[in-house]
Amino acid sequence: MFQIVEQPDPARMFHDQYAFYSSTSRNMQAHFEQFAGSVMNDVLAGLLNPFVVELGSNDGTMLRHFHKRGIRHLGVEPSQNVADVARGNGINTISKFFNESLAQEIVADNGPADAIMAANVMCHIPDLPGVAAGVRRLLKPDGVFIFEDPYLGDMVAKTSYDQIYDEHVFIFSVNSVTRAFAMHGLELVDAIQQVTHGGSMRYVLAPKGSRAVSSRVAEQLAKEREQGLDRAETYLRFKQNCETSRTLLVQTLDALSNKGKRVAGYGATSKSTTVINYCGITPADIAYISDTTPIKQHKLSPGAHIPVKPYSEFARDYPDYALLFAWNHANEIREKETGFIAAGGNWIVYVPEVKIVP
Ligand code: JHZ
Numbered sequence: 234m235f236q237i238v239e240q241p242d243p244a245r246m247f248h249d250q251y252a253f254y255s256s257t258s259r260n261m262q263a264h265f266e267q268f269a270g271s272v273m274n275d276v277l278a279g280l281l282n283p284f285v286v287e288l289g290s291n292d293g294t295m296l297r298h299f300h301k302r303g304i305r306h307l308g309v310e311p312s313q314n315v316a317d318v319a320r321g322n323g324i325n326t327i328s329k330f331f332n333e334s335l336a337q338e339i340v341a342d343n344g345p346a347d348a349i350m351a352a353n354v355m356c357h358i359p360d361l362p363g364v365a366a367g368v369r370r371l372l373k374p375d376g377v378f379i380f381e382d383p384y385l386g387d388m389v390a391k392t393s394y395d396q397i398y399d400e401h402v403f404i405f406s407v408n409s410v411t412r413a414f415a416m417h418g419l420e421l422v423d424a425i426q427q428v429t430h431g432g433s434m435r436y437v438l439a440p441k442g443s444r445a446v447s448s449r450v451a452e453q454l455a456k457e458r459e460q461g462l463d464r465a466e467t468y469l470r471f472k473q474n475c476e477t478s479r480t481l482l483v484q485t486l487d488a489l490s491n492k493g494k495r496v497a498g499y500g501a502t503s504k505s506t507t508v509i510n511y512c513g514i515t516p517a518d519i520a521y522i523s524d525t526t527p528i529k530q531h532k533l534s535p536g537a538h539i540p541v542k543p544y545s546e547f548a549r550d551y552p553d554y555a556l557l558f559a560w561n562h563a564n565e566i567r568e569k570e571t572g573f574i575a576a577g578g579n580w581i582v583y584v585p586e587v588k589i590v591p
Contacts, residue, residue: 254315257526265295269295291312291319293318307327351379365419388431398503500562522542555573
């Protein structure tokens with residue numbers, strides 16, 4: 234299991250000022266529509282009055298598709314402000330942390346769930362055994378638990394060390410998920426790679442013996458052994474790759490600064506906090522970070538105190554270079570930013586390697 238050692242109290246991270254809204258990326262909205270569609274077609278089809286639960290349902294970006302179809306649903310979202318957006322759109326949401334006792338309450342009120350979903354949530358919860366026990370309690374004997382998170386194999390292969398930050402307690406692999414959930418009677422029956430968030434894995438779990446196990450599980454486990462995810466030397470090499478990436482990024486920013494170029498950050502992502510602090514980037518290197526999320530604007534980046542400004546600032550007066558902190562949304566952003574390129578702007582990217590691209 235790849236996990237952070239110092240784990241902040243969840244109540245200090247998920248509260249009424251939570252800064253990330255799932256709906257901020259158009260591609261992610263489309264991804265969650267497909268996710269919801271696959272649950273409806275592959276799991277719920279033919280069931281009488283099914284019931285689905287989403288853990289960490291944020292602003293309801295996924296659940297609204299179930300709501301639209303009149304499917305019984307419940308979101309569990311401890312961050313009040315994002316949950317309020319979902320509730321405002323008619324999506325049933327409770328603002329509590331999920332555990333076994335909440336699972337019991339949900340069953341008492343609604344009956345057990347046919348499907349439990351979580352996207353970019355399971356890796357945020359330090360009490361993995363508590364959540365696994367809750368899932369087991371809430372799920373019907375023939376139900377499925379489907380979750381996806383950034384994938385360890387991608388992080389190691391791409392040196393995307395910025396996936397490591399306070400909220401990401403775990404970076405899962407097929408191997409670690411298989412073992413962690415087996416202790417709670419849940420079997421990994423499928424593992425499907427996703428392109429989202431720079432490379433993710435969707436895990437499908439079911440009560441042991443209730444469903445056929447896809448051949449993909451064994452294939453992914455074999456790939457992980459080949460990649461050396463179960464060997465310490467892989468992580469020593471990962472550490473060296475992180476250090477090389479840092480050196481190259483710092484050199485790139487120094488060279489641009491020496492030439493008097495104006496550089497701005499693009500996307501005040503959680504990931505950027507790791508990059509900025511690990512590389513020692515300061516407001517002298519990056520004048521500001523542009524972000525479309527109102528709650529982030531007019532604040533300072535954690536640690537380095539780089540101002541976060543509304544996107545209008547970026548569009549009003551393009552910088553010479555933009556450091557793409559939201560690199561996982563590169564396709565969507567590059568499609569949108571033709572004006573920046575036409576004005577002579579260039580992107581600085583650092584995953585999978587540091588380079589400047591027009
Ligand atoms: P994005 C967050 O991580 C936090 P972050 C969390 N821990 C997690 O796991 C993932 O999400 C799922 C902005 N933006 O998706 C919006 C623009 O300004 O990379 C966001 O602030 N313009 C729950 O923060 C940020 O960038 C744009 O065109 O690393 C993107 O954040 C687009 C597309 C985004 O996740």
